[in-house]
Amino acid sequence: MGLQDIKARIAAAEAEAGRPAGSVKLIAVSKVQPPERVEAVLAEGHRLFGENYVQEAAGKWPAWRERFPGVAVHMIGPLQSNKAKQAVELFEAIHTVDRDSLARKLASLAQTRGACPELFVQVNTGEEPQKAGVLPAEVDAFIAACRGMDLPVSGLMCIPPEDADARPHFADLRRMAERNGLAGLSMGMSGDFAAAIAEGATHVRVGSAIFGARVYA
Numbered sequence: 001m002g003l004q005d006i007k008a009r010i011a012a013a014e015a016e017a018g019r020p021a022g023s024v025k026l027i028a029v030s031k032v033q034p035p036e037r038v039e040a041v042l043a044e045g046h047r048l049f050g051e052n053y054v055q056e057a058a059g060k061w062p063a064w065r066e067r068f069p070g071v072a073v074h075m076i077g078p079l080q081s082n083k084a085k086q087a088v089e090l091f092e093a094i095h096t097v098d099r100d101s102l103a104r105k106l107a108s109l110a111q112t113r114g115a116c117p118e119l120f121v122q123v124n125t126g127e128e129p130q131k132a133g134v135l136p137a138e139v140d141a142f143i144a145a146c147r148g149m150d151l152p153v154s155g156l157m158c159i160p161p162e163d164a165d166a167r168p169h170f171a172d173l174r175r176m177a178e179r180n181g182l183a184g185l186s187m188g189m190s191g192d193f194a195a196a197i198a199e200g201a202t203h204v205r206v207g208s209a210i211f212g213a214r215v216y217a
């Protein structure tokens with residue numbers, strides 16, 4: 001495993017799916033990874049990263065942005081409304097827009113700043129009670145509401161249930177995106193990114209397969 005291996009496997013999955021080379025963006029998920037592992041991947045030339053926690057990202061990325069021009073960091077973890085202001089200043093994209101109150105907060109920040117990160121709506125495709133995300137039956141209305149607030153929604157994101165075959169969830173997400181005219185599909189992690197690419201993923205979020213297992217303090 002490691003960055004080059006994952007890039008090769010993404011290229012193979014693109015080819016197998018008959019998709020153009022380079023059509024899938026690799027988000028290297030660096031949450032809670034030791035800094036030396038992240039710096040090694042930066043030194044290899046990778047520039048797109050994912051983080052789950054606003055506070056952690058705020059502590060790490062400003063210095064790396066100075067040293068490694070072209071870095072983009074995407075927020076892929078649950079976002080509390082009271083962290084939204086910090087988040088829009090830190091991240092190029094937010095993948096976890098999942099409720100009306102957060103959408104309204106982001107819309108008001110976008111108004112004030114005259115800019116907004118790229119946004120993905122998180123969908124709870126497995127309808128799991130403990131999981132964040134808009135329910136499938138509510139997706140169309142939620143996207144319409146976001147558009148009504150002039151929010152730049154570019155795609156959908158999902159995290160399939162742990163014990164299920166992920167592929168039908170990826171296919172569901174693709175159909176929801178298609179019928180809403182959204183091009184972005186943030187889906188697929190270390191264990192299932194090839195299936196996600198076969199179903200049309202435009203962004204895969206891969207952590208442990210690049211950096212090694214996460215060590216939580």
Ligand SMILES: *Cc1c(COP(=O)(O)O)cnc(C)c1O
Pocket residue numbers: 029031052076077159189190191205206207208209
């Ligand atoms: C941590 C995380 C990932 C990466 O998971 P791995 O299994 O390490 O690839 C991807 N997406 C989200 C939303 C995550 O929280």
